[in-house]
Amino acid sequence: MQPKRPDPSGADQGRGYVMRQVDRYRLGEREQVSDAITEEVPVAMLYNEVPFAVMMVTPLDLEDFALGFSLSEGLVAKPDDLLSMEVRPRLEGVELAMHVASDVVGQRAGEGGERLLPGRSGCGLCGARMLEDAVRHPAPVGPGPRIETVALERALDALQSMQPVNSATGSVHAAAWIDVDGNIMLVREDVGRHNALDKLIGAMVKARLRSQQGFLLVTSRASYEMVTKAASAGITVMAAISAPTALAMHLAESTHMTLIGFARPGSYVVYTHPQRLLHAQEQRHEYRTPGGDGE
Numbered sequence: 001m002q003p004k005r006p007d008p009s010g011a012d013q014g015r016g017y018v019m020r021q022v023d024r025y026r027l028g029e030r031e032q033v034s035d036a037i038t039e040e041v042p043v044a045m046l047y048n049e050v051p052f053a054v055m056m057v058t059p060l061d062l063e064d065f066a067l068g069f070s071l072s073e074g075l076v077a078k079p080d081d082l083l084s085m086e087v088r089p090r091l092e093g094v095e096l097a098m099h100v101a102s103d104v105v106g107q108r109a110g111e112g113g114e115r116l117l118p119g120r121s122g123c124g125l126c127g128a129r130m131l132e133d134a135v136r137h138p139a140p141v142g143p144g145p146r147i148e149t150v151a152l153e154r155a156l157d158a159l160q161s162m163q164p165v166n167s168a169t170g171s172v173h174a175a176a177w178i179d180v181d182g183n184i185m186l187v188r189e190d191v192g193r194h195n196a197l198d199k200l201i202g203a204m205v206k207a208r209l210r211s212q213q214g215f216l217l218v219t220s221r222a223s224y225e226m227v228t229k230a231a232s233a234g235i236t237v238m239a240a241i242s243a244p245t246a247l248a249m250h251l252a253e254s255t256h257m258t259l260i261g262f263a264r265p266g267s268y269v270v271y272t273h274p275q276r277l278l279h280a281q282e283q284r285h286e287y288r289t290p291g292g293d294g295e
Contacts, residue, residue: 018037040057046096048099058165084098142234172196220240223244223248230257238260242262244271
């Protein structure tokens with residue numbers, strides 16, 4: 001039996017937005033219309049009942065978020081270390097209560113919890129007040145595949161139609177996992193770019209998609225937190241539609257990740273490890289039938 005292909009958009013788990021009446025003004029004319037507004041709720045991350053961070057999250061794919069956040073923040077070493085997870089609706093928001101098989105959270109928090117840091121929509125320093133905790137250095141990623149530029153183009157063309165929340169609201173980021181042929185396998189959306197990536201990482205683990213068999217495409221800038229999370233997941237190629245920071249470029253270089261920015265149909269900038277990107281002229285060369293060598 002063929003395994004069930006994951007739903008790329010995760011669209012069967014709710015809308016992620018609400019409808020509200022707003023006043024729209026165009027050319028001096030006022031019109032009252034119903035508009036889609038992205039949901040954003042506080043989500044408290046509890047590990048073994050120890051509060052770790054409060055994130056502002058679009059309330060979709062929370063189980064994916066719990067697993068991806070735990071892995072990308074180094075709170076668990078492997079998926080099996082997350083022993084259980086419970087979603088607890090609260091009047092003020094949501095609690096994600098996780099039982100983990102390590103004491104990393106306690107070590108990061110300090111004896112009195114003085115190193116905990118409340119999160120925001122795009123928190124990349126969650127639970128890290130000390131400078132030595134702020135910038136983590138993941139291990140180098142593996143060799144990964146070579147990606148044809150036509151695959152990147154194909155994914156860029158298709159991604160917009162696979163962002164239902166952003167299509168309705170225009171206010172959320174997306175992180176997408178693309179196979180080597182440019183087919184979108186998974187998409188996760190969130191008001192925070194880091195949250196979207198954490199959701200994607202969790203979804204990839206649950207769907208058993210291997211990080212060495214595709215590439216990451218994000219609709220945000222490539223900040224150092226995004227590179228850190230991607231490298232922690234073993235992702236070898238990351239393409240962003242906006243620019244990277246200098247620290248992101250440094251971390252991509254040191255982890256051997258291929259970092260692409262300003263990804264647009266027909267143009268892109270490669271900042272680190274360009275050997276994994278197969279350009280059109282190289283494709284023609286590789287596909288040419290060898291001759292004159294005794295074949």
